[in-house]
Amino acid sequence: MHALAFDIGTTGVKACLFRIQDTVTKLDSETSTYELHILPGGGAEQDPNDWWAAIVELTRLLRRRHPEAMGDLSGITFCAQMQAMVMVDRDGVPVHNAFSYMDQRASAEMKKQVGRGPRIAGVNAVTALRTLRRTGAVAASVKDPVWKYHWLRQHCPEEFQRGYKWLDVKEAVIARMTGKFIMSQDSAFATLLYDIRADRPRFDELTMKLLGVEPRHMPRIINSSDVVGGLLAKPAAELGLPVGTPVYAGGGDASLIGVGAGATALGDTHVYMGTSGWxxxxxDKQTVDIASxxxxxxxADPQRYNYFxxxxxxxxxxxxxxxxxxxxxxxxxxxxxxxxxxxxxxxxxxxxxxxxxxxxxxxxxxxxxxxxxxxxxxxxxxxxxxxxxxxxxxxxxxxxxxxxxxxxxxxxxxxxxxxxxxxxxxxxxxxxxxxxxxxxxxxxxxxxxxxxxxxxxxxxxxDVGAVGAALLVAVGxxxxxxxxxxxxxxxxxxxxxxxxxxxxxxxxxxxxxxxxxxxxxxxxxxxxx
Missing domain, CATH: 3.30.420.40 (ATPase, nucleotide binding domain)
Structure with missing residues (x-):
């Protein structure tokens, strides 16, 4: 079987073609770069059209080199930067540039929303404790995506009103490929609105209420190894791939780089140095250190957590x-x-x-x-x-x-x-x-x-993020x-x-x-x- 994995990073995307048999073998790869727009006041944005243009360019290049493998893919899959905020309309078109995980403009919005009184890590203590118990995390950083959501609402109200769904990076690309609006579980958790106590994946209603998020904006949550849908005719023509090629949910870089590194057993630790590092x-348990x-x-494995x-x-x-x-x-x-x-x-x-x-x-x-x-x-x-x-x-x-x-x-x-x-x-x-x-x-x-x-x-x-993404196709x-x-x-x-x-x-x-x-x-x- 063959899998096409897109590793969508901060400054570029890499497309990797893999053959998966007894092991994962990379047949070919290509990279295309794009701009990270650094704006006054701590802004960091990207144009989602740049992601798509790079994906189209690289897919067509690999198709010319490997027509048989690319014409018979078992799946398209993703590893991507996380904690971006991409608000799209009902057609899947972004209403604003994507807010990078690096964006830190929303200090005023965060201060206004978290409220007064005693604080934990800068957040109202009652709000912090209630959300921590329900989501396993606290939106205590100005870079957390919920504050980008509020920045858009405050500074671009018309765009915010046109918004239909809040997506992350790969989910915005998946919406363009399939017409479906989803988040993988790891992306959903990264919003810090994910209910860790529920018996099925869902966003927590109380946390959304406390943090001022409209539930209508949140998409359906699925597993990283699930097929979202088949490739639609228009994007298939742009990419030069067969209509109906399975498109997987994939995972975020923080989830899949460890998988591609082979650091998947309980207690395994990996160190990553890319544009960012971790x-x-x-x-096997939910752990948080708010102060740190x-x-x-x-x-990507719903039975495990990555202490990150x-x-x-x-x-x-x-x-x-x-x-x-x-x-x-x-x-x-x-x-x-x-x-x-x-x-x-x-x-x-x-x-x-x-x-x-x-x-x-x-x-x-x-x-x-x-x-x-x-x-x-x-x-x-x-x-x-x-x-x-x-x-x-x-x-x-x-x-x-x-x-x-x-x-x-x-x-x-x-x-x-x-x-x-x-x-x-x-x-x-x-x-x-x-x-x-x-x-x-x-x-x-x-x-x-x-x-x-x-x-x-x-x-x-x-290439370990792409390897991890390819392994999701093997699971699927x-x-x-x-x-x-x-x-x-x-x-x-x-x-x-x-x-x-x-x-x-x-x-x-x-x-x-x-x-x-x-x-x-x-x-x-x-x-x-």
Whole structure:
């Protein structure tokens, strides 16, 4: 059987064609990028038409290369960014650009809605406790989608009135493909309106009332491995695929990256470094740490939760380094001359070169610290005004130390997540490391050294979300009984053991790193408030 998986990210979409037999084999893949619109006041939006244009382009390209496989797909499936808010009309057409999970404009709307009186994590205590008991989470972050909903209502009332359903990213694409309005269970949970106590998937009526959400806007909830419907004639013609091709609900990146990483057993922990980053541990119980903004979220396997802590900008920090510290602005790239003229090749080779440069610096980056908060931070502290910074630069500091400090800073934040998660759950002694960051042996070794845990990397770690999505088709087709079997199908390609000699320097740096936000919080407020 063959499956076509779309991994819809913050800055681009990747289309992967898989053959699924005894294992999942990637036959081909292509990527197309699009823009993330950063707006005044903390806005972050995307044009859903950009997602569709990229999907059409990539599907037609793969169809030309693999006409037989693409003409006989067992299913189209998805892995996508989560906690966006896409309001669509009755025809499935967005009434406004999609609000990215990074959007943080709704501070005023949040303050108005949560009410006065004693507070927990910034939310009225009564509201917080009642919603926590019913949904397993609290909408305590200005980036949570319910506040984007209220921002649209307040600032674009005509568009809000035309809105028919509140969808997430992949659900908006599915509506365009099938004409049906649904959310997978993990997407529904991510709205923080999902009733975890019910015997069937549903949104909680009391929580919607407390948070001012109109129930008519919420779609039907289904399993990630369910078929939503067949591909309609118009989108089929655009994509060049057969009418009626099954379209699966798929899952969010926070759900499926762990599946594609093979981290599906109880207690398994994986670390992801893509545009964003996180640490996620599989648990069998609902757990929440409001103070640290960590919650056990519903995953693709409805019998399991993912105890999940997110960093808004992880690989994005490396992209920032590439664009603003490494490209020919400071001539760091001049040693590399054996590349083609294409931008993709230059950037790929540059990342390889950056790994070489980072590897030359001593562990601890000469005492330099980097805080990876380019667009605020959510966990283990919530502060939309926090920003990235370098600390402790001296006359001896060079670009190699600055570059290494960036990678170490992201890894320190991952260690902070592990340390914070350990207060509520047991994380695994070995870590699965995935995402674009895992393509670098240097980054993988730094992560092992910083956390002092062995790190395992799978084949094609940048594609694990799509692999997880493809496995949902295997579940839907009955080839495997559930996503928990993914652990047997995903193999480790490389392992990195922690260097004990680096423990003391990283312990020292990590202790200082954890104090950066507390020491600079008032400055962030003064500069960015």
């Amino acid at each position: 640490v996620s541990t599989v648990t 903004m960590i919650a056990a979220i519903v995953g 802590a997110e960093l808004e900008t992880a690989g994005k920090c490396l992209e920032w380094v590439r664009d603003h510290l490494a490209l020919d602005e400071i001539n760091v790239f001049l040693e590399k001359s054996d590349v083609t003229e294409s931008e993709e090749s230059i950037h790929s080779s540059l990342y390889d070169y950056l790994s070489e440069v980072i590897g030359r610096a001593e562990p601890g980056a000469g005492g330099v610290l980097f805080a990876p908060w380019l667009h605020g931070n959510r966990s283990p502290f919530e502060d939309p005004l926090a920003r990235a910074l370098f600390l402790n630069i001296s006359l001896d500091t060079g670009k190699t130390e600055l570059l290494r400090a960036v990678v170490e800073g992201v890894c320190f934040h991952m260690r902070w997540f592990l340390e914070t998660q350990e207060k509520r759950v047991s994380t695994s002694s070995r870590l699965r490391f995935v995402g674009g960051g895992a393509l670098s042996d240097v980054t993988s070794q730094i992560l092992a050294d910083v956390t002092q845990r062995p790190v395992d990397v799978v084949d094609h770690p940048q 087709e009955g080839m495997i009984s559930g996503v928990d079997q993914a652990k047997d199908l995903v193999k480790v390609a490389a392992s990195f053991e922690p260097n004990r000699a680096n423990k003391s320097v990283y312990d020292r740096q990590f202790t200082a790193f954890k104090g950066l936000h507390k020491a600079n919080k008032k400055l962030f407020q003064a500069l960015n408030g």
